[in-house]
Amino acid sequence: MSLMLVFAAVLAIGAVAFFVGRQRALVQDDGKVKPHSRAHYHGWWAFLLATMPALLLLIVWGVGSNVYLQEHIKSQLPMQTADSPIASEKLAASLTTSLANGLRRLDPQTAANPPASFAELQPQLAARGVALAPDTQDYMIPIAVDANRMQDRLSLIGAILILAVSIGGATLGVSHVQVRARARNNVEKLVLWGLLGASTIAILTTIGIILSLLFQTINFFERVPLTNFFFGTVWDPRFAAAGSGGSEGQFGLIPLLAGTLYIALVAMLVAVPVGLMSAVYMAEYASPRVRAVVKPALELLAGIPTIVYGIFALVTLGPFLRDLSAALAGGTGFIQAQSVFTAGLVMGVMLIPVVSSLSDDIITAVPRAMRDGSLGLGATRSETIKRVILPAALPGIVGAILLTASRAIGETMIVVLAAGVAANLTANPFEAMTTITVKIVNQLTGDLEFNSPQTLVAFALGITLFALTLVMNIFALYIVRKYREQYE
Amino acid sequence: MTDIPLNGIANGTVARPRRDIGLKRRYAAERRFRIYGVLAISVGIVFLAVMLVTIIGKGYTAFWQTTATLPITFDANVIDPENKRATDPNVLITANYPKLAENALMAKLGINPDDKVAARKLKGFLSDGARAQLRTMVTDDPSIIGTTRNVEILVAANIDSAFKGQIDLSVDESRRKVSDQQVTWMKQLAAEGSLAEHFNKGLFTFGASSRPETSGMGVAIIGSFYMMVIVLLLALPIGVAASIYLEEFAKKSRLTDLIEVNINNLAAVPSIVFGLLGLSVFINFLGLPRSAALVGGLVLTLMTLPTIIIATRAALAAVPPSIRSAALGLGASKMQMVFQHILPLAAPGILTGTIIGLARALGETAPLLLIGMVAFVADRPATPLEPSTALPVQIYMWANEAERAFVERMSGAIIILLIFLMAMNITAIVLRRRFERRW
Amino acid sequence: MNIMTETALESAVNDKMNGTPNETIKMRGRKVCVFYGEKQALFDVDLDVRENQVTALIGPSGCGKSTFLRCLNRMNDTIDSARVAGKITLDDEDIYDPKIDVVELRARVGMVFQKPNPFPKSIFENVAYGPRIHGLARKKGDLDEIVETSLKKAGLFNEVKDRLHEPGTGLSGGQQQRLCIARAIAVSPEVILMDEPCSALDPIATARVEELIDELRQNYTIVIVTHSMQQAARVSQRTAMFHMGYLVEEGETDKMFTNPDDRRTQDYITGRFG
Known part of the structure; x- marks a missing residue:
């Protein structure tokens, strides 16, 4: 019986338990004693008892039997020797597993007694659309058949156990139904645990990010010294294709970090003044009619995915700036098609709505009394804004700018398309530089051996990026929170 | 004239001659400031217009x-x-x-x-x-x-x-x-x-x-569709459940503070980091298939969760305490109060947040590149476990092709993507306008 | 000092000493109507404000007294939906005339608000704000002098002289309100509008501010909105009673409180509604 079928069966038992439980509660209510809980709560409690433990067991059994099966396959494989045709035990085990999965596509007769040689078996499998690695060995066939048999047995036992637990739970739930039984409290307690569980996912995600990045990074630093990475000024990882063993490369973070910060700086120089001025205008000057049109327009601008900005920079703006500079300088232009300037400019425009919506919230949080106080003294609007509102909103605006800077540093698609891949170390904004995010993408797309430093360096870059933005985010969130409390 | 201000202080009552308070200069500054504001907004709008016009100009022939x-x-x-x-x-x-x-x-x-x-x-x-x-x-x-x-x-x-x-x-x-x-x-x-x-x-x-003439975004549309369904099915219930717990049940403690900071930070973590997470946890550790829409959906779910949680919490917090007291006062349990009264009232806000989160997930590219969705997939995937691509990834792949016919298709694909996103964002804006409730 | 100001000072002092009220009309409102969008908040109000007197505006909440006050220095301009009709003059000049500059008007007609609203700056900077924006201090020393004089007039100088450069938001409520009054005085306005200046203060701080108002009367024309009958009786020379957007009655404070003409005034004063 497949797991999906068992799952459906458990749900069906749960549904039956619900209706029986509810019916029982309705029958028991003779109107003499006030029931503690309404009938459907009894139904739900029976449903939960019938399904929850059974589904938990289903998951545990599913994972457990898979692990057991893998171990079983491994134990049956012949010892690895230096001249074995397969490089590692892990690979052999995975080949056997895919063979076993492939056999399931054949008709049961053949699957139970397949031909003894892989050469004979392969075309039969191929006819069913199963493509297997050519280095699958003959000796794996009986192991795979055995594994399939064992898997069938395991899932049958599992199904019986799970259904038994489910029916047991249902019976228990139904037997709990009594007039004064606190079914509602039971159901609600369980729901509360569910809610609590959901809210921990955020923490689990963060832990997952940190652990996964950390493990791979430690792995990386076992192969490449820390100083090479953090203080190296040359980025030349010697792209190694899968299987070539990987020659030593240089993994200097400095040029990438410099590029990241430089592009982010250019972007902030565009985004902060423009975004802040738009927010000020929207909050202080714009008539309600203008606001009603421009605010959604800015929101739509914020809703455009960054890849679209990147493509605009790559296809339109980059070549345009190059040709423009060529026309200005005569001959070759001083702006390259992919440059810090182009990437920063486009990223800056992408960030305008971010700055403006964050600042708009913060400016409108400044109490009206401040404005009135200043206007009442005969200040003009711009004097009020420059001398009272902006200084009062300053901490919040600093927080908003930090959050935006963190976005700029972590932005990927614009720089992948518009900044270039050459890890230059230059001060000229019209040349190409590259960023941390670009290199993460570069190192992890394409066929790469997962355990080579060329791949693992992406995780070291990732954790650097994560740490950098984490510090900025937390600091910014702290400032903004303090700022909001001040005016609440 | 020079000492008039001081005199004024001393003798407030006099029908004095007009003071020079620099009106001309100050109004010039005022006008300049206003012009800066208009300019700033125009920059944004003009850029948006230029971008849309060039993309549509390049792409409409793709249809x-x-x-x-x-x-x-x-x-x-x-x-x-x-x-x-x-x-x-x-x-x-x-x-x-x-x-x-x-x-x-x-x-x-x-x-x-x-x-x-x-x-x-x-x-x-x-x-x-x-x-x-x-x-x-x-x-x-x-x-x-x-x-x-x-x-x-x-x-x-x-x-x-x-x-x-x-x-x-x-x-x-x-x-x-x-x-x-x-x-x-x-x-x-x-x-x-x-x-x-x-x-x-x-x-x-x-x-x-x-x-170019036989390439299309059929696979990408299906892949994106699978991912959106996965995000909706996972992120919405989990996000709402988490928000209800944090907003209605959790007592203020170190743990809830930590969760709160966490969620706000996750909303600002670079998306590519989620790609790294997906690669090492879902693909390497859990052994899910590379390039599959399932993995993409899971990664996008984790990315979208904070957005939905933040929007949902704001919507829940906006329901006035009087409603809570009214429900509790009639003998409803806290759970009944939340699910029968607060949640329905907060639903438009939650919906708006969810749509915006989904729109962002639909346009997200970077994490998908890392989990292998940059793949040459010719056949439409029948299940979310089979290799597929996504709309923005397809656009990225076409952007890397040299032939002009690919640029045309790429721009066409951007138009389609933008139409989807605009439709979603406009729905969200309209929903918010329509159901915006002032208590 | 020139002669004209000196005589003015003298005459003001004489007025006070002789007890004969100065009958010069400083501000004059004629048929003032205010609309917020479709809703009319004020109906044909005719009210005069006499120089160097405290005029109190009283009435139940929502009666339009604050609305009228905000017309006097055109603070209603800052509300998008508000529209003012009728005529208001300051020294016989129509303040809603397009030729009149609102910034200049507000420099002449200052305002103190219901809730103390010091800027999140130092005490010194709060008071110096007005003189700075209007360019009233030509020399460095001038500004210090204006700040000191204003704080002294507001009766706050001795309390804060050692911490002029600490934030104004750190003061107590009553001190904050006196700081706001000092801030208004620093611009040396001719009229000071006060919108329930004591409603957020405790009784002791209130008494201190009321004393201050009485002192300021010698140099400034003051219009105060209050919901406290006693306060109106204590600080004002003339009182105007508003109800439902109409001016019900206006006259000398003593007469208003002892022998009002209008029944509604009597009801309000005796506490039958409001």
Whole structure:
């Protein structure tokens, strides 16, 4: 019986338990004693008892039997020797597993007694659309058949156990139904645990990010010294294709970090003044009619995915700036098609709505009394804004700018398309530089051996990026929170 | 006059002469400041307009595709010269189908079949996609062999561009991709009415292909659809449940503070970091398949969760305490209060947040690159476990192609993506306007 | 000092000493109507404000007294939906005349608000704000002098002289309100509008501010909105009673409280509604 079928069966038992439980509660209510809980709560409690433990067991059994099966396959494989045709035990085990999965596509007769040689078996499998690695060995066939048999047995036992637990739970739930039984409290307690569980996912995600990045990074630093990475000024990882063993490369973070910060700086120089001025205008000057049109327009601008900005920079703006500079300088232009300037400019425009919506919230949080106080003294609007509102909103605006800077540093698609891949170390904004995010993408797309430093360096870059933005985010969130409390 | 301000302080009551408070200068500053504001907003709007206009200008032609309608003779001598198709099914698979189309074209243009020079020039005229198209026709219905049918066949991308007038024909022949002879034929066919532009269905149904005219975003649309369904099914319930706990049940403690900081920070973590998470946890650790929409959906779920949680919490917090007291005062349990009163009132806000979160997830590219969705997938995936791509990833892949026909398709795909996103964002804005409640 | 100001000072002092009220009309409102969008908040109000007197505006909440006050220095301009009709003059000049500059008007007619609203700056900077924006201090020393004089007039100088450069938001509520009054005085306005200046203060701080108002009367024309009958009786020379957007009655405070003409005034004063 497949797991999906068992799952459906458990749900069906749960549904039956619900209706029986509810019916029982309705029958028991003779109107003499006030029931503690309404009938459907009894139904739900029976449903939960019938399904929850059974589904938990289903998951545990599913994972457990898979692990057991893998171990079983491994134990049956012949010892690895230096001249074995397969490089590692892990690979052999995975080949056997895919063979076993492939056999399931054949008709049961053949699957139970397949031909003894892989050469004979392969075309039969191929006819069913199963493509297997050519280095699958003959000796794996009986192991795979055995594994399939064992898997069938395991899932049958599992199904019986799970259904038994489910029916047991249902019976228990139904037997709990009594007039004064606190079914509602039971159901609600369980729901509360569910809610609590959901809210921990955020923490689990963060832990997952940190652990996964950390493990791979430690792995990386076992192969490449820390100083090479953090203080190296040359980025030349010697792209190694899968299987070539990987020659030593240089993994200097400095040029990438410099590029990241430089592009982010250019972007902030565009985004902060423009975004802040738009927010000020929207909050202080714009008539309600203008606001009603421009605010959604800015929101739509914020809703455009960054890849679209990147493509605009790559296809339109980059070549345009190059040709423009060529026309200005005569001959070759001083702006390259992919440059810090182009990437920063486009990223800056992408960030305008971010700055403006964050600042708009913060400016409108400044109490009206401040404005009135200043206007009442005969200040003009711009004097009020420059001398009272902006200084009062300053901490919040600093927080908003930090959050935006963190976005700029972590932005990927614009720089992948518009900044270039050459890890230059230059001060000229019209040349190409590259960023941390670009290199993460570069190192992890394409066929790469997962355990080579060329791949693992992406995780070291990732954790650097994560740490950098984490510090900025937390600091910014702290400032903004303090700022909001001040005016609440 | 100089000491008037001080006098004024001393004697507030006098009908004094007008003080000079620098009005002219101050109003000039005021005007300048206003102009800066208008300029700032204009910069944003103008950039948006320029970007949209260039993309639409480059992309709208992608929705039309040139086809040639040719009377194809399914000649048994070409398909099965040795007459073995009854015994060997491979014959019909491997037959020389392009030859059929070529013959039909030559007949149509009145070219002598033995003219080798003309035949070579004709090679690049029709799309290689004709092979698959004619093969499908024959394998579906072998009785077609020996008959003649009118078939619409895609022309090659260069001819398509030329026919749409996108290739500058005044350039020297050697420096453009379409020869003068091909242009002549093109005009001849067009005059006869057998060359025409049609709505480009293939753009929405084809998968990856190395030829622009037979590549489309069919796979990407399905992949994105799977991912959106996964995000909606996972992120919405989990996000709402988490928000309800944090907003209604959790007591203020270190733990809830930590969760709160965590969520706010997660909302600002660079998306590419989520890609790294997906790669090492879902693919390497849990062993889920690379390039699968399932993994993409899970990664996007984790990314979207904070957005939904933040929006939901704001919506819950906006429901006034009086409603809570009213429900509790009637003897409802806290759980009943939340699910029967607070949640329905907060629903529009939650919906708005969810739509915005989904829109962001739909346009997200970077994390998907890391989990292997930059893949050449020609066949539409039947389940979320099979390799697929996503709309923005497809756009990224086309952006890396050199041919102009790919740029056209890329811009067309951006238009489609933007239409989806705009529709979602506008729905969210309208929803918010409509249900915005002032308590 | 020039002669004109000296005589003015003298006459003001004489007025006070002789007890004969100065009957010069400083501000004059004629048929003032205010609309917020479709809703009319004020109906044909005719009210005069006499120089160097405290005029109190009383009435139940929502009666339009604050609305009228905000018309006097055109603070209603800052509300998008508000529209003012009728005529209001300051020294016989129509303040809603397009030729009149609102910034200049507000420099002449200052305002103190219901809730103390010091800027999040130092005490010194709060008071110096007005003189700075209007460019009233030509020399460095001038500004210090204006700040000191203003704080002294507001009766706050001794309490804060050692911490002029600490934030104004750190003061107590009553001190904050006196700081706001000092801030208004620093611009040396001719009229000071006060919108329930004591409603957020405790009784002791209130008494201190009321004393201050009485002192300021010698140099400034003051219009005060209050919901406290006693306060109106204590600080004002003339009182105007508003109800439902109409001016019900206006006259000398003593007479208003002892022998009002209008029944509604009597009801309000005796606490029958409000």
